[in-house]
Amino acid sequence: xLVPTVVLSGIGLLAGLGLAxxxxxxxxxxxxxxxxxxxxxxxxxxxxxxFAGCGDFAGAVxxxxxxxxxxxxxxxxxxxxxxxxxxxxxxxxxPQVALILCQGGDDVxxxxxxxxxxxxxxxxxxxxxxxxxxxxxxxxxxxCQRVCAFGAVEMTPSGVARIIPARCTACGLCVAACPKDxxxxxxxxxxIHVLCSNHDRGPAAKKAxxxxxxxxxxxxxxxxxDPRIRVADFxxxxxxxxxxxxxxxxxxxxxxxxxxxxxxxxxxxxTT
Amino acid sequence: MKFSGGVHxxxxxxxxxxxxxxxxxxxxxxxxxxxxxxxxxxVLVAKGDRVARWQPLSEPVxxxxxxxxxxxxxxxxxxxxxxxxxxxxxxxxxxxxxxEDRPWEGLAPPADWRRLEPAELxxxxxxxxxxxxxxxxxxxxxxxxxxxxxxxxLLILNGAECEPYLTADHRVxxxxxAEVMEGLGLMMRVLGVTRACVGIESNKPDALEALRRACPxxxxxxxxxxxxxxPQGSEKHLIYALSGRRVxxxxxxxxxxxxxxxxxxxxxxxxxxxxxxxxxxxxxTVTGAAINVPHNLRVRVGAPxxxxxxxxxxxxxxxxxxxxxxxxxxxxxxxMDVPLIKGTSGVLCLRDDEAVLFEGGPCIRCGACVDACPxxxxxxxxxxxxxxxxxxxxxxWHILDCIECGSCAYVxxxxxxxxxxxxxxxxxxxxxxxxxxxxxxxxxxxxETAATA
Numbered sequence: 001x002l003v004p005t006v007v008l009s010g011i012g013l014l015a016g017l018g019l020a021x022x023x024x025x026x027x028x029x030x031x032x033x034x035x036x037x038x039x040x041x042x043x044x045x046x047x048x049x050x051f052a053g054c055g056d057f058a059g060a061v062x063x064x065x066x067x068x069x070x071x072x073x074x075x076x077x078x079x080x081x082x083x084x085x086x087x088x089x090x091x092x093x094x095p096q097v098a099l100i101l102c103q104g105g106d107d108v109x110x111x112x113x114x115x116x117x118x119x120x121x122x123x124x125x126x127x128x129x130x131x132x133x134x135x136x137x138x139x140x141x142x143x144c145q146r147v148c149a150f151g152a153v154e155m156t157p158s159g160v161a162r163i164i165p166a167r168c169t170a171c172g173l174c175v176a177a178c179p180k181d182x183x184x185x186x187x188x189x190x191x192i193h194v195l196c197s198n199h200d201r202g203p204a205a206k207k208a209x210x211x212x213x214x215x216x217x218x219x220x221x222x223x224x225x226d227p228r229i230r231v232a233d234f235x236x237x238x239x240x241x242x243x244x245x246x247x248x249x250x251x252x253x254x255x256x257x258x259x260x261x262x263x264x265x266x267x268x269x270x271t272t
Numbered sequence: 273m274k275f276s277g278g279v280h281x282x283x284x285x286x287x288x289x290x291x292x293x294x295x296x297x298x299x300x301x302x303x304x305x306x307x308x309x310x311x312x313x314x315v316l317v318a319k320g321d322r323v324a325r326w327q328p329l330s331e332p333v334x335x336x337x338x339x340x341x342x343x344x345x346x347x348x349x350x351x352x353x354x355x356x357x358x359x360x361x362x363x364x365x366x367x368x369x370x371x372e373d374r375p376w377e378g379l380a381p382p383a384d385w386r387r388l389e390p391a392e393l394x395x396x397x398x399x400x401x402x403x404x405x406x407x408x409x410x411x412x413x414x415x416x417x418x419x420x421x422x423x424x425x426l427l428i429l430n431g432a433e434c435e436p437y438l439t440a441d442h443r444v445x446x447x448x449x450a451e452v453m454e455g456l457g458l459m460m461r462v463l464g465v466t467r468a469c470v471g472i473e474s475n476k477p478d479a480l481e482a483l484r485r486a487c488p489x490x491x492x493x494x495x496x497x498x499x500x501x502x503p504q505g506s507e508k509h510l511i512y513a514l515s516g517r518r519v520x521x522x523x524x525x526x527x528x529x530x531x532x533x534x535x536x537x538x539x540x541x542x543x544x545x546x547x548x549x550x551x552x553x554x555x556x557t558v559t560g561a562a563i564n565v566p567h568n569l570r571v572r573v574g575a576p577x578x579x580x581x582x583x584x585x586x587x588x589x590x591x592x593x594x595x596x597x598x599x600x601x602x603x604x605x606x607x608m609d610v611p612l613i614k615g616t617s618g619v620l621c622l623r624d625d626e627a628v629l630f631e632g633g634p635c636i637r638c639g640a641c642v643d644a645c646p647x648x649x650x651x652x653x654x655x656x657x658x659x660x661x662x663x664x665x666x667x668x669w670h671i672l673d674c675i676e677c678g679s680c681a682y683v684x685x686x687x688x689x690x691x692x693x694x695x696x697x698x699x700x701x702x703x704x705x706x707x708x709x710x711x712x713x714x715x716x717x718x719x720e721t722a723a724t725a
Contacts, residue, residue: 113606116629117689118659123696128359128606135361146661 033085034058040081041071046149048072048171061086069093073169096170096185098152098163101197102138103257105158109137109209120146125179134208136197138182144174190243192250194229194236196257201234206255213257222252229258273516275509277646278501279679281600283475287439287559287566292447294570295583297373301343301574302611303329304356304364308403309410310336317365321348324376326550328401329365338401338411341550342367343572345374355607357596357616364611367574380548385458386490393462393545400544401551401614405536406430406441406505407597409615412537416462422526427465428514429456431472431479431535432498432505435598438618440555441535443568445472445479448539449486455538457491458545463531468493469514473500502600503677507532509646521673536617556612558584560621562591574611580619581608592624600678630687641680641690647673651680651690658693663700671697 037058045053049070051060060066061082068083069090076092083090110133115124121143124130130139140159152167153174163174165188175183182197194213198205202214215234223229227239229249236258238244250260306312313330317323323342330339346369356362385393398413418424429452433441445452460468472480474497484495498504498513508519510532517528525532536554543549552573559566564585571580577594581587587594595602596616612619641651647670654669674694681690 113604114629116631117692118696120661120696122700123692126692126695126699 031059031062034062036085037061037082040074040078040085042073042078042169044073044149044169046073046169046171046173048149048169048173072096072171095188097165097168097188098170098172098174098183099186099193099195100138100144100161100163100183101193101195102136102160102180102182103195103211103259104132104134104137104209105140105156105160107158108211109134110207122177122179130180132208134198134205134212135200136180136182137209139180143177143179144183147173147177149173187240187243190238190240191245191247191260191262192238192243193259193261194238194257195259196235199233199235205234211256213253214255216254218252218254219249219258222249273513274499274501275512275646276648277644277679278503278509279644279682280500281436281502281682283500284437284559285439285442285475287437287557287568288442288476290439290443290566290568292443292555292568292570295572295575295580297344297369297371298572298575298579299369299371300349300576300579301346301367301369301572302354302364302576303340303343303367303574304354304362304611304613305330305340306356306362307340307409307573307614308338308401309408310334310338310414312363313337313339315351315363315365317348317351319348319350322346323348323367324374326379326552327376328550332398336411336414338398338403338413339550340365340401340573341552342376343552343574344369345372346370355609357603357605357610357613359603359606382548383545385454385461385542385545388545390462390464393458393541396545396548397462397541400540400549402537402540402544403551403614404534405540405554405614405617406534407601407615407617409613412533412541415531415533416459418463418526418531423529424463424526424531425465425467425529426515426531427456427460427463427468428510428525428530428532429468429470429493429535429538430505430507430510430532431470431476431483432510433476434473434500434502434505435600435602435617436502437559437620438557438598439559439568440557440617442476442479444535444539444555445476446482449479449482450488451539451542452535453483453487453491453493453538454546455540455542456493456533457488458541459531459533459538460491465531466492470495471498471504471510471514472496473498473504475500502679503646503675506646506675506677508675521670551614554612554614554616556580556616557618558621559618560623561626562588562621562623563619564588571612573614577605577610577612577619578608580612581621587621588623590624591621593622593627595620595622600682601676632688633686635688636686638685640683640685644679644683646677646679647675649674651694654697655680655688655690655693658697663697664704666697666701667705671701674698 038055041054043054049057051057061068068088069079079090111131112133113131115131119141121139121141124139138160144161145153150167152164154162156162170185196213198212205212213235215231217231219229220231228242228244247260250258311333313332315330317329324345327342328339332338346367349366349368351365353361354364394413402412403409431445470493480495511530540551556571557568567584594605635652645651657665676691678691
């Protein structure tokens, strides 16, 4: 009993000593600031900053390859902390949330052909822009849902993607993933949105989808001489810097593409 | 020589015996500005303009660009984004015919190609808007302008027509044999080559015989009857079958001293020079079980599909799919408002029960696609990788060598949509390469700044 105990303990001690020496000899020098930044970051490793994870981003900040406010997920306080670690300051910025500028589900939007290929929007988009008759519409195959690290994208029963604002961290991965460029980051407190991206003339847009923006300018005319909503190229745009907050506006829209969401501004429930 | 891989689909060359028939003049044509690979031209006409037949509607912008021309005389109804056979609406000129078919006064005078310099011939071919008529529509004058360091010594005339159903090239070879061979001579003069090979699949011995008989004494051409196997008409496989040369991965035929041209292109080049006529028509096969009267049609570019189908007796009630091109690589159409364009070698109408959409199953690793791939790739592995969105691994499997011939999907017992995976995979892999290149550039620049600082 004694011999094996002594032998094994000996082996353990020797191996431990070896490891300790190796750790000393082959130690990788890291900037202590990198570790402090990594600790401060959310740690979700979502990749929204464009780097391979929080550690990689922290290294990039220390090296000067990334701006200290480059993490789109963390809150303002964390951004300030990260900046102070590398001796910089950051501008305050309004919290944002992703928004899908389409509500054309199968119940309202026409299809131009039957698609039965790979269930991915980018694949479908290669075939004449996808199966939706609308040239801009959501293809509903969930590329945005697949890239979201926070489970903030859901598919409605009619097959169009929708952001769950409470989970969205505005990391922007879905914005990059959408082959139809339908997703935009907007201020969290904004209440009125144009949920359409179709630039076709009214009759063509209406034929493709019943909730399309027709470019009729009814909303624009309610703000004469004011840039808050303007129509360009048959599509209405909200100027989110001076976004109006008026539920009555949505009633002006004949198709329902102008939407009021008074309840859509809960503070994002951060994963940190 | 035989290439490895390939498949033997049912050929259905039912229209091979039908003479080419000229389509009557229509009252309306839609001529897309982009009918070739490369930069679309600049539009020269506006709504309300009167145009004459063969009048240019656009002018090329840059070298890899060709003009399009009016198929008949009439009035420009609109210049707008209109349905295009490639799927997305594209800029097109709609012309309402005046029924006079009045020719344009500005046509180039007829010329003898044997007396013109290669540079003049190239200019005439570009001005006539000639593109490869096999379907890829690459501007012909570009293919006929190899850079000085690439020595081309062999011109290959492609009469393989390996796509099932299509017989347009076959009829051109039979009915316009003399013009095909003259056109071949013209292209040999442009390239300055003394040797030409004509490759035709073994199911068209009559075409080979017709071309051999029509060959002028001063055109040195060798004639070869090739194995009937899809994709025999693919550039790389035709070159290998006729010369034993292998185009390197990522390379062009001119890297091994070859240029390949389609038989229809040869005729178009000849007409551009001999008659001064721009390319405003082509021969297209309208066939399939769902068309009432199949035809080999000489159709003007821009003819609306519905008019072409109506001329062929219309489609049967059980039509399930209309394809531009052949069944292997053709493009299914969802909008019957599209026009026939320079690259439309055929219109294939399939019945509902022929055009079944299969749900792709899982890969069973049987390897049938590996045997069928004429490029020696491993479609099974590539398909599994692409399906899992691991696009960064596709480079190791040489995804960019895939010619999208569809042989793998044709033999797959699980009916997997392999070609679709590869089309997506190629696009993603190209993006990845682009990103890596940008990153390398950035790093190099940073290292430079660091060094100077």
